[in-house]
Amino acid sequence: MFDLIQQFADWLVYQALGIAKESHLGSSLNFFVYDTLKILLLLFLITFLMGIVNSYFPIDRIRNFLSRHKLYGLEYLLAATFGAITPFCSCSSVPLFIGFVKGGIPLGVTFAFLITSPLVNEVAIAMFIGMFGLKSTLIYAGSGILLGTIGGLLLGKMGLEKYLSEWVQGVLAQAKAEEALEVEEQSFMQRLPTIANESWGIVKSVFWYVIIGIGIGALMHGFIPTGFFEQYISRDNPLAVPIAVILAVPMYSNAAGVLPIVQVLVQKGIPLGTAIAFMMGVVGLSIPEATLLKKVMSAKLIAVFFGVVTVFIIFSGYLFNLVL
């Protein structure tokens, strides 16, 4: 299927526009057209598939399930997995957090969800498939879920409840398991318009990030020589991963804007593992998110939360470099 897009890009740039194949401009433009079309197509496809899953497992049902079931530790893995399939919006992280606490879901399980939700999301997955292939995507999603699970377990063990802000502690004191939820039955055809609308909305909301990200990527693709970064950030430099992650945490963008640039960095010699760790730092943790969480947690708790996740991302960076 992607061959067809490549053929179209070749035809458009080299024949219709008549730009020489060997030129920097031709190479950049071809890359831009091919990548943009491919990514937009994948974005719509994946958000649509995730939309179907979400329609059957909406967040209210997930909370209800986690609130009513104690699963001997498995709830951490479940929460992280649910976090991955739930579309993330940073402005929903606070209501989600409170809602989970209110339902009597342990703090660690809530963190497991909160860690994976921005880290592994439908936009990141769609773009990952397009840029690094299915195998890398599975490793990425799998390690993101693992990271959330272990991170949640660890944070849960630390007894951090006393660092929640006062009114959240009040909520915690009144927390109770929920009643079983009444689910309204809808046929697939009834759900379809909302699902399609939603995925169209997501594609629209990241559209300019994709265009700008791929645009910058395309310029770098055409103008920076292959292997350029290798001389600075090589596989043998043990500090490359932590430096990349620590640089990434304060940056704020979504996967749509970062991934096209990451792809080019990899083509130009940065190890894939280091690049993924960088991306996880950008999308998984951000200053705006910390500011929002300030309403429900003390600065100390946010620092512990960010610290633990940062360390875990650095570890996974090393791990990726070993396996990929």
Add this chain to the structure above:
Amino acid sequence: MKTIKILGSGCGKCKATEANVREAIAQSGIAAEVIKVEDIQEIMKYDVLTTPVLVVDEEVKIKGRVATVEEVKQLLA
């Protein structure tokens, strides 16, 4: 008169919802009061997990996504 509340801490989607609500009111000509609720403690009283949320006469109608102009018009009708 109907009271419409938009719950959300001021992100892009919340603003889009507000715009759609105002558009729907203008188009249908129904008298309605629009209130934006940005305080998180106030929002949590409605027991929602995702924002934006559209509340019509204290009943949660749409949550976690932007309500379209058509949807709002139907809810007001």
